Amino acid sequence: MTHLAQLERDALCDTFVAMGPNAPTLCSPWTTADLAAHLVVRERRPDLAPGIWLPPLASRLESGMEEYAAKPWPELVELVRSGPPKWSPAQFAGVDDAFNFIEYFIHHEDVLRGDETVGPQRELSPRESRALWKMLSRMAKVFFRRSPVGVVLRTPEGQSLEARSATELGTVVLEGTPAELMLAAYGRHRVADLEVTGGESAVDALWAAPLGLT
Structure with missing residues (x-):
């Protein structure tokens, strides 16, 4: 394989x-x-x-x-x-x-998504989706370490993990497939198909933060 x-x-x-x-x-x-x-x-x-x-x-x-x-x-x-x-x-x-x-x-x-199209442009295999979620489970705290707000990641299947502990600014919940959550984790939220739950100021603070490995 x-x-x-x-x-x-x-x-x-x-x-x-x-x-x-x-x-x-x-x-x-x-x-x-x-x-x-x-x-x-x-x-x-x-x-x-x-x-x-x-x-x-x-x-x-x-x-x-x-x-x-x-x-x-x-x-x-x-x-x-x-x-x-x-x-x-x-x-x-x-x-x-x-x-x-x-x-x-x-x-x-x-x-x-180079033309700024939002949402999936291909269908990933279950194997790839599982690998992306596994990587998020291992690395989410690193990807979101500079977030000024708490972050929870959820998939439509009910998987959930805390990427950043709650802060005084609150917590933002991001729901989407592992692929869309990974894009958000790497600062590509503008093209990611996500359901975002949280106060407006908390969401703005999250998206203004430098996310990812760098």
Whole structure:
């Protein structure tokens, strides 16, 4: 059975092919070519990748990404699709899933909803949905650690978890599928199909907070 990260990598590459290199993404001003270049650098260029997190190295990273983004589109997409190089620990399925499944899921949605369309643009398998909920169960407190309000995540099936303890500003309840909740956890709430319950000021405070891993 193909592991989840490779399934999502392949699905994203199929979408890249369908969309072309100049389509908008939620990572504006990046186009699909820019996003593909980011993914190649992240997996294949450890000499450039630190620029993603370290501002002093950002200019070198930007130059490297521009070189990849300028490659012929089929070549660039194939670099993404081929996955981690042989020397990478992510050659092992378990490592690839742990480090790359969510990365590719989020960026796939960045492309599918790049025109700011709200709600699902594809149907996920039960296996993928379970994996997303499992990741939320493990990481929700990290994703929402900077929320100034309490946060509870719920699915339509009745699953629930506390992502952030209640504060003096109150608690916001987010209900949606694991995919839509994951998008909210990564700061993509504007395109997520969610039922949001909470005071207006609490909801505004939540969406103004920097969510996700960064």
